[in-house]
Amino acid sequence: MTEAPRTPLQAALDGIDYPDSDSAHAAKVRQAELTKPAGSLGLLEELSIWASSVQGRCPPHSFERTRVVVFAGDHGIAAAGVSAYPAEVTAQMVGNILAGGAAVSVLAAAADAGVRLVDMSVDADTSQEVSRSDISRYKVRRSTGRIDTEDALTANEAERAIEAGIRVADEEIDAGVELLIAGDLGIGNTTPASVLVSVLTDTEPIKVVGRGTGIDDAGWIRKCAAIRDARRRAWPHRDDLSRLLAIAGGADLAAMTGFLLQAANRRTPVLLDGLVVSAAALTAQLGNPRVVRWFQAAHLSAEPAHDLALRRLGLTPVLDLGMRLGEGTGALVALPILRAATRTLAEMSTFDEAAVSTSVSTGFDPA
Numbered sequence: 118m119t120e121a122p123r124t125p126l127q128a129a130l131d132g133i134d135y136p137d138s139d140s141a142h143a144a145k146v147r148q149a150e151l152t153k154p155a156g157s158l159g160l161l162e163e164l165s166i167w168a169s170s171v172q173g174r175c176p177p178h179s180f181e182r183t184r185v186v187v188f189a190g191d192h193g194i195a196a197a198g199v200s201a202y203p204a205e206v207t208a209q210m211v212g213n214i215l216a217g218g219a220a221v222s223v224l225a226a227a228a229d230a231g232v233r234l235v236d237m238s239v240d241a242d243t244s245q246e247v248s249r250s251d252i253s254r255y256k257v258r259r260s261t262g263r264i265d266t267e268d269a270l271t272a273n274e275a276e277r278a279i280e281a282g283i284r285v286a287d288e289e290i291d292a293g294v295e296l297l298i299a300g301d302l303g304i305g306n307t308t309p310a311s312v313l314v315s316v317l318t319d320t321e322p323i324k325v326v327g328r329g330t331g332i333d334d335a336g337w338i339r340k341c342a343a344i345r346d347a348r349r350r351a352w353p354h355r356d357d358l359s360r361l362l363a364i365a366g367g368a369d370l371a372a373m374t375g376f377l378l379q380a381a382n383r384r385t386p387v388l389l390d391g392l393v394v395s396a397a398a399l400t401a402q403l404g405n406p407r408v409v410r411w412f413q414a415a416h417l418s419a420e421p422a423h424d425l426a427l428r429r430l431g432l433t434p435v436l437d438l439g440m441r442l443g444e445g446t447g448a449l450v451a452l453p454i455l456r457a458a459t460r461t462l463a464e465m466s467t468f469d470e471a472a473v474s475t476s477v478s479t480g481f482d483p484a
């Protein structure tokens with residue numbers, strides 16, 4: 118009997134390996150030889166070691182070719198009054214990103230990173246938007262099911278969304294990208310993201326509920342109820358990545374999960390953004406725990422579920438700026454710090470090269 122062909126998701130899950138430990142070791146050795154007191158570059162030293170391991174080379178490149186892929190999607194749960202903004206804002210913000218006026222546009226320009234927008238489930242026809250690439254190519258449907266009472270996606274839609282994320286990662290990596298950032302855009306998306314975190318960290322709903330775009334107390338109570346109900350529907354499927362994304366995620370979260378898994382499968386590092394992307398990272402971790410070794414957490418979002426997600430992922434965020442926006446913005450602010458880490462490791466002189474004396478390891482003699 119011939120076996121069924123592996124799906125792209127299965128191939129990604131099976132293919133994920135660890136980053137290169139020899140390069141990590143070489144980076145540690147080189148850090149000790151550079152003209153500075155041992156350990157004095159703090160977290161930059163750890164970031165440089167991670168960069169070496171994921172690039173498989175020491176010294177590492179400085180991630181000049183970085184791309185943000187913003188996965189946009191509407192969410193049926195927005196109708197439950199869980200956001201401070203109306204659902205039309207998603208499509209309006211798509212236009213704003215394409216016009217270069219969004220926070221992600223400005224921060225990407227400042228950090229010299231490219232931006233790509235992918236419409237997975239925006240509740241409007243984005244194929245009409247003026248854009249250099251066809252942002253609607255991977256669209257799975259308009260909006261999603263209301264996750265408190267129905268599934269976000271059918272099984273087939275979830276599979277197509279995951280595979281879209283895998284293909285987007287392939288396209289970016291084939292074009293020569295060195296570092297990927299995933300961003301999110303979609304009114305209501307902190308609700309499914311919080312449900313995924315609640316299920317995958319086994320945390321009671323009330324502890325994951327945040328203010329998102331800035332909901333008031335009445336909205337917060339509605340959001341609690343929505344998360345509680347969606348969590349109850351998702352809980353029996355907590356070991357099944359695709360089912361979870363179909364029941365309580367959405368097309369954008371499913372695409373992000375495929376994107377993150379395929380990046381790791383193709384040995385391409387990812388700088389994680391806030392809650393929404395980290396919820397996809399947790400879902401990816403469910404599929405293969407090794408995937409996390411290819412991720413670096415950029416920042417800690419003000420959303421309470423983000424801290425829970427990062428703890429479960431075992432990642433320490435570089436920044437804590439009280440940001441709560443998504444779009445990949447937190448990752449873009451951390452990018453120059455990651456580059457600072459790689460450049461100090463690559464370009465500083467060693468004690469030998471600069472003829473600087475190394476530390477005095479034996480006792481100080483005042484005589």
Ligand SMILES: Cc1cc2ncn([C@H]3O[C@H](COP(=O)(O)O)[C@@H](O)[C@H]3O)c2cc1C
Binds near residue numbers: 210305331
């Ligand atoms: C103008 C505007 C721009 C945004 N850019 C990202 N988000 C972020 O906020 C939304 C999620 O929060 P919630 O779950 O409370 O709706 C998503 O659109 C997310 O991408 C924005 C939100 C707004 C209003």
Ligand SMILES: O=C(O)c1cccnc1
Binds near residue numbers: 330394418440442444
């Ligand atoms: O942390 C995030 O990703 C986030 C927080 C609030 C709104 N949108 C996204």
